[in-house]
Amino acid sequence: MKKFALVGRHLSHSYSPQIHKTIGEIYNLDLDYGLIDIEKDQLKEVIEKLKTGEYHGYNITMPYKMEVMQYLDVISDNAKRIGSINTVYYKDGLLHGDNTDYYGFKTMVESSKEAIENKNVYILGSGGAAKSAYVALLDLKANVTVVKLKNEVVDPMFKQVITYEELNKDLVDIYVNTTPVGMYPDLTHSVLDQSLVSGKIVYDVIYNPEVTQIMSYAKRAYGGTLMLFVQAFYSEQSYWQNKNIVFKEEYLEKLKASINE
Incomplete structure (x- = not known):
């Protein structure tokens, strides 16, 4: 099982675990998705856990979307243009960052x-x-x-x-x-x-x-519900690059049900 998490502050009301779990069910991905609520001085240590394999990817939310950039090796063109990161993963010995909110x-x-x-x-x-x-x-x-x-x-x-x-x-x-x-x-x-x-x-x-x-x-x-779902699918595609994870309209009802449970 691969572990993923949302990293930020005040996360108790986040829908991210339900959404990513549902994407896992749709694509038969063996994943666990949690919440990591941390202070600023803990961010670097948490990001470093990607290198050890303890975690395989993170979504980054407020207030660390800009703060996290200093700890990454590769930043996507869109993330550079936007100036913030919401997706972080480890690939080929490097920490990568992207912005799937775009x-x-x-x-x-x-x-x-x-x-x-x-x-x-x-x-x-x-x-x-x-x-x-x-x-x-x-x-x-x-x-x-x-x-x-x-x-x-x-x-x-x-x-x-x-x-x-x-x-x-x-x-x-x-x-x-x-x-x-x-x-x-x-x-x-x-x-x-x-x-x-x-x-x-x-x-x-x-x-x-x-x-x-x-x-x-x-x-x-x-x-913003569609935006929320689509950015999550793009994040999962970053994490599982050997799979073709694409949002489809037919998934909407299943995703909506997951956040209304």
Whole structure:
């Protein structure tokens, strides 16, 4: 049996063990998937366990997605562009890092069948999830603007940045919420008022609840559940490179059932 884990802080409500266990069942993989809740000064030691074979791969979540990069030998091109890592594995004597959130978000957008090219897309938030969405949207040829808090300092990778006070609804085609506002248990809050969202398309990276408050305001809206599943499949493909692990729509119901048990 191969051992994998999610590494981060405050992980008790994570769906990752259920999702990866279900992927294991679908592809007949002999795996165990746990949670490693650690302090910053323990991160290097945990990553080193990949070299001994105690663990075969990790998913990395907040607050270590950027911190972990210094301990890796090989970083994928997408992870370099995004500036954060969510998947780590050991191969040919080297520690590898990738960002599969990129693929998860890109798949979520493409599967919606909404027109994206040349649309004015406004990303709400400027953290790690915003970076993945930003790079994916640029690759989909959208015009991307990041919306930040008034005194917030953002990564220079974001080329077009405004504050919430400067937001003009008439210029917006699509919103992407990458903030935690509206996430369980904060179900009744939205990062934007209904007046700014009405008539627009919304993508929300939040997956719990399936329909957030900001999504309920939109003309059409897409939640983060698909993104969550797809990024997990891409991680498993990194771990098991001798197998063809690919997300398929037919797996959706089984995956949803796994996180609703």
